[in-house]
Amino acid sequence: MSDLVSDFNSYRSKMNDKILSGDNKVIKRIFNLDTNAFKEGHLDVKTKELLGLVASAVMRCDDCVKYHLEGCKKAGLTKEQVMESLSIATLVGGTIVIPHLRRAYEYWELLENQ
Amino acid sequence: MSDLVSDFNSYRSKMNDKILSGDNKVIKRIFNLDTNAFKEGHLDVKTKELLGLVASAVMRCDDCVKYHLEGCKKAGLTKEQVMESLSIATLVGGTIVIPHLRRAYEYWELLENQ
Amino acid sequence: MSDLVSDFNSYRSKMNDKILSGDNKVIKRIFNLDTNAFKEGHLDVKTKELLGLVASAVMRCDDCVKYHLEGCKKAGLTKEQVMESLSIATLVGGTIVIPHLRRAYEYWELLENQ
Amino acid sequence: MSDLVSDFNSYRSKMNDKILSGDNKVIKRIFNLDTNAFKEGHLDVKTKELLGLVASAVMRCDDCVKYHLEGCKKAGLTKEQVMESLSIATLVGGTIVIPHLRRAYEYWELLENQ
Amino acid sequence: MSDLVSDFNSYRSKMNDKILSGDNKVIKRIFNLDTNAFKEGHLDVKTKELLGLVASAVMRCDDCVKYHLEGCKKAGLTKEQVMESLSIATLVGGTIVIPHLRRAYEYWELLENQ
Amino acid sequence: MSDLVSDFNSYRSKMNDKILSGDNKVIKRIFNLDTNAFKEGHLDVKTKELLGLVASAVMRCDDCVKYHLEGCKKAGLTKEQVMESLSIATLVGGTIVIPHLRRAYEYWELLENQ
Numbered sequence: 001m002s003d004l005v006s007d008f009n010s011y012r013s014k015m016n017d018k019i020l021s022g023d024n025k026v027i028k029r030i031f032n033l034d035t036n037a038f039k040e041g042h043l044d045v046k047t048k049e050l051l052g053l054v055a056s057a058v059m060r061c062d063d064c065v066k067y068h069l070e071g072c073k074k075a076g077l078t079k080e081q082v083m084e085s086l087s088i089a090t091l092v093g094g095t096i097v098i099p100h101l102r103r104a105y106e107y108w109e110l111l112e113n114q
Numbered sequence: 115m116s117d118l119v120s121d122f123n124s125y126r127s128k129m130n131d132k133i134l135s136g137d138n139k140v141i142k143r144i145f146n147l148d149t150n151a152f153k154e155g156h157l158d159v160k161t162k163e164l165l166g167l168v169a170s171a172v173m174r175c176d177d178c179v180k181y182h183l184e185g186c187k188k189a190g191l192t193k194e195q196v197m198e199s200l201s202i203a204t205l206v207g208g209t210i211v212i213p214h215l216r217r218a219y220e221y222w223e224l225l226e227n228q
Numbered sequence: 229m230s231d232l233v234s235d236f237n238s239y240r241s242k243m244n245d246k247i248l249s250g251d252n253k254v255i256k257r258i259f260n261l262d263t264n265a266f267k268e269g270h271l272d273v274k275t276k277e278l279l280g281l282v283a284s285a286v287m288r289c290d291d292c293v294k295y296h297l298e299g300c301k302k303a304g305l306t307k308e309q310v311m312e313s314l315s316i317a318t319l320v321g322g323t324i325v326i327p328h329l330r331r332a333y334e335y336w337e338l339l340e341n342q
Numbered sequence: 343m344s345d346l347v348s349d350f351n352s353y354r355s356k357m358n359d360k361i362l363s364g365d366n367k368v369i370k371r372i373f374n375l376d377t378n379a380f381k382e383g384h385l386d387v388k389t390k391e392l393l394g395l396v397a398s399a400v401m402r403c404d405d406c407v408k409y410h411l412e413g414c415k416k417a418g419l420t421k422e423q424v425m426e427s428l429s430i431a432t433l434v435g436g437t438i439v440i441p442h443l444r445r446a447y448e449y450w451e452l453l454e455n456q
Numbered sequence: 457m458s459d460l461v462s463d464f465n466s467y468r469s470k471m472n473d474k475i476l477s478g479d480n481k482v483i484k485r486i487f488n489l490d491t492n493a494f495k496e497g498h499l500d501v502k503t504k505e506l507l508g509l510v511a512s513a514v515m516r517c518d519d520c521v522k523y524h525l526e527g528c529k530k531a532g533l534t535k536e537q538v539m540e541s542l543s544i545a546t547l548v549g550g551t552i553v554i555p556h557l558r559r560a561y562e563y564w565e566l567l568e569n570q
Numbered sequence: 571m572s573d574l575v576s577d578f579n580s581y582r583s584k585m586n587d588k589i590l591s592g593d594n595k596v597i598k599r600i601f602n603l604d605t606n607a608f609k610e611g612h613l614d615v616k617t618k619e620l621l622g623l624v625a626s627a628v629m630r631c632d633d634c635v636k637y638h639l640e641g642c643k644k645a646g647l648t649k650e651q652v653m654e655s656l657s658i659a660t661l662v663g664g665t666i667v668i669p670h671l672r673r674a675y676e677y678w679e680l681l682e683n684q
Contacts, residue, residue: 396624
């Protein structure tokens with residue numbers, strides 16, 4: 001696994017554990033909701049992961065983009081489908097999204113090559 | 115047709131005409147891209163309209179939400195699918211999205227009743 | 229009660245009822261969390277309402293500002309404390325916050341006069 | 343003068359007076375800075391007003407856009423220069439800026455016709 | 457002192473000196489206002505630092521979060537109070553705030569351990 | 571050339587090539603529009619680069635700020651003109667812009683020294 005992918009996941013996992021070991025119920029419930037919201041419902045998992053990806057991209061959160069790129073990969077979405085979603089994010093969110101598009105492209109390549 | 119729906123569409127249409135009657139090529143091309151980006155491609159129109167809806171909701175643009183709610187309705191999406199998409203937007207974008215969720219719900223009802 | 233205050237609250241209440249009558253659990257839980265997060269805990273209600281107010285102001289959500297202004301009023305905060313919080317929001321969030329500051333000031337006056 | 347223009351200015355003026363009649367020094371100084379920042383310096387007033395306009399447009403603040411459109415008009419900028427600036431704002435900020443572009447176009451027309 | 461804390465502070469200090477050595481009065485006054493706004497007034501320093509922290513978190517600025525975490529530490533706020541404030545930021549600002557919550561948690565631990 | 575400048579440009583160039591080698595027409599056209607929008611028109615290149623810089627700064631995108639700082643340098647703008655533009659960005663966008671102002675100042679110095 002590439003360093004960028006494993007570093008991202010191990011830091012994420014380590015800090016989530018610390019945060020969830022505290023007594024803050026609001027944070028725990030938000031983390032819990034995040035898991036539930038992306039499960040199959042009236043929409044399938046593929047569509048939901050793309051919704052999470054586009055929301056993350058227009059709000060320009062690299063870590064959130066990475067997280068949903070991993071979800072997209074696991075759900076079986078293709079590179080073309082992911083890029084088409086990101087093109088909508090770039091159009092709606094503007095050229096300010098482009099630096100995040102570059103990093104998303106790089107991360108997707110790493111996920112494909114591992 | 116409800117006043118809210120027809121007022122939104124007539125103002126939108128009138129101002130778009132004025133803006134596009136000018137000589138600014140960048141604006142014309144962006145308007146043109148907006149039409150192309152939501153056509154069927156590697157993803158179907160339903161998925162793309164939901165992506166546009168969620169991007170609009172997390173960026174908290176009521177007019178953009180209305181525009182994509184109309185697209186969702188035309189594409190044949192159900193109320194449950196639209197609300198599930200908006201629940202993801204509210205989770206990712208935070209409770210700050212809730213006032214827009216209220217207005218989106220109201221606008222969807224108007225679209226269903228016309 | 230001023231029209232602006234009663235209109236805001238009746239619309240808010242009517243739409244919340246409609247949204248919560250649906251089957252979307254993620255939205256219901258987010259609404260529920262919103263109630264819990266602002267209850268007394270390690271911080272008192274006054275401080276929490278000011279935190280909600282400043283978060284709403286820098287993210288420039290008028291409805292959220294109104295909602296927390298009402299919370300501030302009920303919690304017994306003074307006009308000076310509210311304005312001092314909003315001055316921090318204007319400094320951190322920039323002059324782009326000023327139009328929301330004007331509407332916040334107007335709404336606070338209405339709350340004081342009713 | 344059109345109602346939209348005069349209403350905007352009289353509300354703005356009335357609320358600014360109220361806000362500045364309070365004792366909050368941070369807010370007073372921010373208002374004061376706003377006046378100073380747009381005076382001629384290493385850049386001329388025209389350029390500065392366009393900078394204020396584009397900043398307001400990408401942050402999607404209608405009232406701030408109106409305020410700087412008035413500044414642009416007073417500084418002698420042409421419709422073509424204003425629209426070219428707004429085209430950059432729409433490209434950088436994305437199609438989410440378009441509803442604000444419509445209202446900016448309408449307001450500019452009102453300013454030209456009075 | 458941890459490298460992360462000392463690197464942040466030395467870079468911040470070095471660049472502030474350079475910026476303030478220039479002739480730009482608007483920037484100098486904004487820096488000055490930032491110092492004044494967080495002094496005791498109608499609200500105490502603890503409350504103000506939490507307001508600065510939450511504003512920084514919902515606007516997702518890691519450096520600003522670090523700056524106010526240091527202010528919170530100096531003002532004598534507890535970890536529980538800081539985390540409760542950040543839980544409000546995460547609820548209001550959405551799950552997009554979570555990556556910043558992770559880095560805030562890490563930085564607070566470093567401050568506690570030095 | 572400084573490492574920071576050359577690293578930024580080589581990564582940017584490498585990833586742009588990869589992204590543009592794909593089949594996504596929307597992304598290609600947005601990249602193309604970005605080149606056209608900043609060419610001389612009703613406004614000169616200097617003014618347009620400053621507009622791009624301020625839009626990037628208030629939306630807090632470091633990579634976009636760097637890109638337009640390079641454009642400003644090539645267009646012959648002075649440090650004083652760039653800093654004056656960034657002071658407007660800091661006033662309109664708030665103190666949340668300051669960390670980006672530090673990195674912008676550092677990058678401009680690197681561009682001047684190469």
